[in-house]
Amino acid sequence: MKKMKTSDDWGLFEWALYIAILAFASWFIVTFIGMRTPVIGQSMESTISDGDQLIVTKFSYRLGEPKRYDVVIFPPPSETDKKANYIKRVIGMPGETIQIMGGYVYINGEQLTTDVYGLEPINPLSEGDLAYQPLTLGEDEYFVLGDNRNNSMDSRNPRVGVKTKADLVGKAQVRIFPFDKISKISKESEQ
Template sequence: MAETEKTGNAIVETIKTVVYALLIAGVFRTLFFQPFWIPSGSMKQTLLIGDFLFVNKFAYGYSYASCPSIVIPRFGINLDAKKLCGAVDGDNTRLWGSDPERGDVVVFRHPVSGRDYIKRLIGMPGDKIQITGGVIQINGEPATQVADGQFDELMELQGPQGLRPRCANGAVGQGGVCSKERAIETLPNGVSYPVLNIGPQASDRTGIYSVPEGHYFFMGDNRDNSADSRLAQTAGGVGFVPYENLIGRADRIVFSSAGRSMLFFWTWRGDRFFKGVQ
């Protein structure tokens, strides 16, 4: 009988330990830092597929979107932030909120799908944004671009999804060098970063976007390979993003792997460990 009681107590204590650990992890992830893997190439070369970073969640304060989504298809679990914290959704405000700055790399919640996206903040509330000849115009002032050579990568399957890069130098075979034109873009507030260009396309020439109050306009640094605010939410883009949908700011890459799995240590990018995001 004593052995049975000891076994039962051990199981209970183990369950308690797991529950407490999950609660602590949940609080940490909700209030401080949220892990984020870069799944696509829309932010190259600033962020590469396979970069792993922690999102600074207290940079902009807290809203319903600060609640972590728990999606584990294998076990049929799909609890997103709106289901968990939807009671505080809809007022477009934040607790201890602070405004993001133009040029920040931000993780936000897609207004329709609820999935987490990461892009660069280009347009602030009240701005008028237009792209002419691939150059961003912000309230009539261009975000200057200075040619900076090219960005080269191998034509190979990238990340767990096995994505192939798009190239400016035409059709490239497996193992070949895939190149894109690179420029250094500078926003009116002085923030500079590299942007990539594959070739002329419709999104290089747009009408004027008037950013509503309480909303933001985002773009990917890999300009010709990014579904962002240039496209409406109904057309596969993200449109204007409400203030309450901001999750946090990407400050630093912690780990990076170029392979299909983080366990493939020979594909680790040691030069990107603990690299700041600019």
């Protein structure tokens, strides 16, 4: 004789199915849609600060290309730096020639004057730094800088170097913490 399923059996199955669906949805969102990331350090002051929490959209660069002044997230350059992703701003675009001299960024020989994020002149570079000499970016290469230019490990450092679209985890969209600073991460100017 067959035993009939009781309502307790169905309730347990429904809960297990519900938990499985939530686990899959969570995995899907974190893997393909977006994630929360903490800001560690002062390299993006005064746009974002140490301790801020950001929402990053991972699909941004699956559907489109990075643009100048996007705030992007990418993994640290080495296994020893695994404490957090790096957060920087796209300054140089594919095919452009970048050079930093006299404290300023030059793109294709013209000083970048629309850069409202770097609030002070850049300290002199040394010969080992990228962009000390003119640096021409490849067809899928981006030059990224921290907004706090004199306190940032970014594309100027050969350990970080230029980034490709595949290197970019996503685009920072919104600051969600601290609560009194909830705001969109804006891109105020275009070139």
